[in-house]
Amino acid sequence: MYERRNVRAGVFLPPHHGNDEDVALCMRRDFELVDWLEHLGFAELWMGEHHSGGMQIYGSPELFIAAAAERTSRIKLGAGVISVPYHHPYMIADRILQLDHQTRGRAMFGFGPGMLVSDAHMLNIKPEQQRERLVEGLDVIVRLLDGEIVDHDSDWFSLREASLQMAPYSFRRPEMAVVTSKTPIGSRLAGKYGLGILTHGGGDVAAAWKLAEEAGSAHGNQLNRDNLRVVVSFHLAESRADAAAAMRFGLEPWLAYLEALNPKSYADTRAKAGSDPERIIAARGGLIGTPDDAVEYLEALWEKTGGFGYITMTGTNWMDFEATKRSYELMMRYVMPRFNRANAQRERSFNWVHERRDEFSGANQAAIAKAVSEGGKS
Template identity: 25%
Template sequence: MRVGYTTIFQGGGDARDDQRVYADELRLCELAEPLGFEMLWGVEHHFTSYTMCPDPVQFLSYMAGRTKNILLGSGAVILPWHDPVRVAEKVTMLDLMSGGRFIFGMGRGLGRIEFEGLRIPMDESRERFVESAEIVLRALETGVIEADGKYYRIPRRDLRPRPVKSFRDRLYAAAVSPESVRIMADVGAGILINPQKDWEEVSADMRKYREQFRELKGAEAPAPMVTGWVCCDKDPVKARDMAQEYIGGYYESVMSHYELGGRHFESTHGYEYYKRLASFIQNKGSERVVDNFIELQIYGTPEQCYERIVDIRSKVGNDGFNAVCSFSGMSYETAEANMRLFASEVMPRVKELPPVDFAELEVAAS
């Protein structure tokens, strides 16, 4: 299994602290390749300290010049927020500058504050994503970009520099809801799983995704990748306390940024799953949702962390795991110790895990 490191640049409430967050996160990112991580991932978010990386391609371009071999992944570029021409150009540029190390991850977005600030109607995200994905992916394969769609009308133009390497085997899309999973099968992307619901539910979503992928593409779907929030310590009690403080604190920031308990999902087209989640939070309270999120993540001793990853793999069949080791106000020292212990005592064993046999996975789930 491939193992990557994901940085999210999570800040606090004080804007004066943003520079320190960037300095600390970049120091951790520069440790990723020497520690043996095979991939480095950045995310895209805007306008709050939830995660402060408005341009993952720019961040990864910087890291391309600071590294030699590590793969560079966007987790994800949110297509409805961008001009497809600029996405295709930036992706091509980064891939050429990095020597073909870029993994293109894309998504359709969820935060109302971001859609409003970027002046894109949230109701249009599903259609915009599909239309933009088709334009960008076709351009990356052919070197030519053009469109005459509902949202994007682009005269035929060559991409220069030209793409020189296909993205078909390094294309992923972030998906949580069943609606998004179906869309990602339609565009032919592998799934980036950011756990927010029980792994049994995710397993069911992945079965449907593989079925639809076969139907639409006439081929087997690529194995998904899982991102997990990690709290690793040799003392199980300390690791549990870390999980409560940091993973729990992180999910509270998720609920705040995305307004997960908000009633706006009731009238927003394309976000049916989040309408149901919002109703659950309104009725049951946020504490139960936070506790559930903690239990979906990777915390404990190195052995417990390894066992959690193996259990997830047995349910969803992922061939990659991306660790988030710095978040929710961790000091640099705490984050570095967390990252180093995971890298030295968990990651080597995870890398040895063989590819999942999907036929066996389907039988086990039936």
């Protein structure tokens, strides 16, 4: 019998919303989506922080978490991620602490340097400063959450005898993760502080994790693959044709956004895939297809990476809302049970009954015939 896995499913919302839609209605839809994801059994949802470009509409994932937590009771809610260079680290730590208590431990916190150069430009932060400030700021955040009294002088913030007035609700800290992409900084930070990792399935997940483990060992931290989150783009339907057709809703607006953010990435994607939705998503490490395709993809990803604790689906709004909800339902109804081998015992029980069907049926018929012949006499 296959060894059962315990991989949990999550969703990462950048989020992407077309610039032709009403913002308030987009937000209401995101809250409805959280309700749906909890109903389906998703373990967690992450919400991004962005300040320009028009398509990613949340400047404060913490505010989204606070509202979504009041609508739900089980699903964990993450800031994915807090752009550390854009905030005073003390204020980040204090907001984390409040949300940890306010959600009774259901809030999670991811950290990154900030994805959009346009955001940093408006704040007069140079791109080469962003990762340095992530490293510096995260160190202070962790120390504060661990109860230290911190003095710190920097070219962008200062602290004097700074401490948090409460201990975290979660022991010993709230759940925290670092995003990794094109540089080793995220992996090293995860290892240094014993944090989780959010990384893209299209990248070298195994290398990112190996580097984190090495950094963890150097700092006395034993990392656990249960805290490795692999982010992928899955868009599922009953057939590949249906899934590809559903992508017409939001793919082109997203490609226009990609071109505005990263012309080279856009050009590379178009050169590899043209206008074909399946090829476009495949070129970026994702999948448009059926639950069977998704299981096959995940099995290959498992072998490639060496294993992970979460598979985190990117919520791109490339499909309309009903198709999006159906995609998530197919993921939880058919993909995760097969990938985790959760129904192996059910299958064993069915096979056992099926193999002995003649024996069991014959015994049952004989018992019925005996009862009839005896006329109910005892």
